[in-house]
Amino acid sequence: MKRWTTVLGRVGTVLIAISLALLLVSLIPQLQLSTAKGSTHISPEQVQIAFHSQNLNPQQEVQLEVTVEGTLKVYLLEIRVELQFVNGTFDYGFNLTDLQELLSEHPDRIRWEREVENEYYERSYTPTRVMNATLVFYNPSSETALVEYDVALKSSLAPGDKVRTIAYCAAPIGVIMALPWFVNMWKQRKQS
Amino acid sequence: MGKGKPFLEVLASAIHEDYRFPFLEIFAFLYALGTFVFASFGVSITAIGATSQAMATANEVIAYGAVSSILSLPLLILIILVFKNIAYGLGSDLEKGIIQTYFSYPLKRWGILTAKLLSALGVALLLFLGIQISALYILAPDIILPQLGTVFLTYAASLSYPLLIAGIMLLLTLKLRRGGISLVVGLVLYFAMSMVSGIATIFAIFTENPISLQIISAISPSLVLQQYYIASLGDFWAPAFSEVLLYTGVSYVIVAAVFVLGYTYFSRRLNL
Secondary structure, three states: OOOHHHHHHHHHHHEEEEEEEEHHHHHHHEEEEEEEEEEEEEEEEEEEEEEEEEEEEOOEEEEEEEEEEEEEEEEEEEOOOOOOOOOOOOOOOOOHHHHHHHHHHHHHHEEEEEEEOOEEEEEEEEOOOOOEEEEEEEOOOOOEEEEEEEEEEOOOOOHHHHHHHHHHHHHHHHHHHHHHHHHHHHHHHOOO | OOOOOHHHHHHHHHHHOOOOOHHHHHHHHHHHHHHHHHOOOOOHHEEEOOOOOOOOOHHHHHHHHHHHHHHHHHHEEEHHHHHHHHHHHHHHHHOHHHHHHHHOOOOOOOHHHHHHHHHHHHHHHHHHHHHHHHHHHOOOOOHOOOOHHHHHHHHHHHHHHHHHHHHHHHHHHHHHHHHHHHHHHHHHHHHHHHHHHHHHHHHHHHHHHOOOHHHHHHHOOOHHHHHHHHHOOOOOOOOHHHHHHHHHHHHHHHHHHHHHHHHHHHHHOOOO
């Protein structure tokens, strides 16, 4: 058996083994860490914080489902906000001025944004590093918006889609590389 | 026969013996699975800010924490593989007289040992580091890419002590010409370090003197690295980055010295 066939064959079988491990990792279900759901009216030009995490990490995922009657802008921002107790109520102390200042001066802090108008919208986000994450609703219109939202923070071993895609790509490459080696081995066994 | 051909012959034969199908594949599977299962980014940004003694930046601490977390069980699997390769691979070759056959090849003795070590250590390390660093990149590219220095330093510091034991096992295997005893000694030495560093830590904390930890760091620099990044042992020892590099460098000088001894013994003293 040619040495290169053996080397490529073993690299191929290693790729198959790694793909199987990745596939197994992607099949392990996510664990729900927290959830925030509710229904709220957001007045014109008003900002509301729907979710905040001080250390969202690459093994966590924020999943948002929102149904809007009216117009709403949804932002996931990389900012740290703190809950404060002011005038008998808890408040994040983050208002429209803060949002506008952030959008104009630090656009790099916007992880994603989307305008939702009379529709259902869902989106998930997995960071590629440890970060502060804040989900902000903003009503840019002149009419009150009715918002039904469900924000879930889920934990997993690895980002499932990414890992599964790599496994699906690596496994066939591994099979192609290993096939000549397997055929040779089978032939040798048949002869002996 | 070309100049490199005998070397490749010995290397191919060693790889064939050390990684019989499907051992290599099982280890690759375990490394990949273990890396994702043990990966943890559970370092709070606020907690990092509160650690006044830590000399590193927040991103460095996160990268260090991530690498340390994935090193736990996969490193033990690597050590078992390397110890098995050195003790049983080389030991059985010495017992069966295969090394004697290699001596008839037009190849210097150090070339034969290099081929054996490349198979026993090199392939295992390549597989381990390749899978772990790729997995870390898949998980958190924005942590790993900007902190590659921290990632490699953490691996270097963590692998130094296992490599030292591998060197001692090589010496013992060559001296005794069998692998069983050296495998037991290697495993005992590996687990003894956790006990010794525990005793040294207690001694250092009670006396508020880091000398015992500094001595251990010279052969196991992961201790000084841990103190540099997360200052978990208290504020009586705050090593600077240059100190971390120094201890890591010293540990590799010791590792190199042990392997040079092994090479010298194999080249000049080993009579079969």
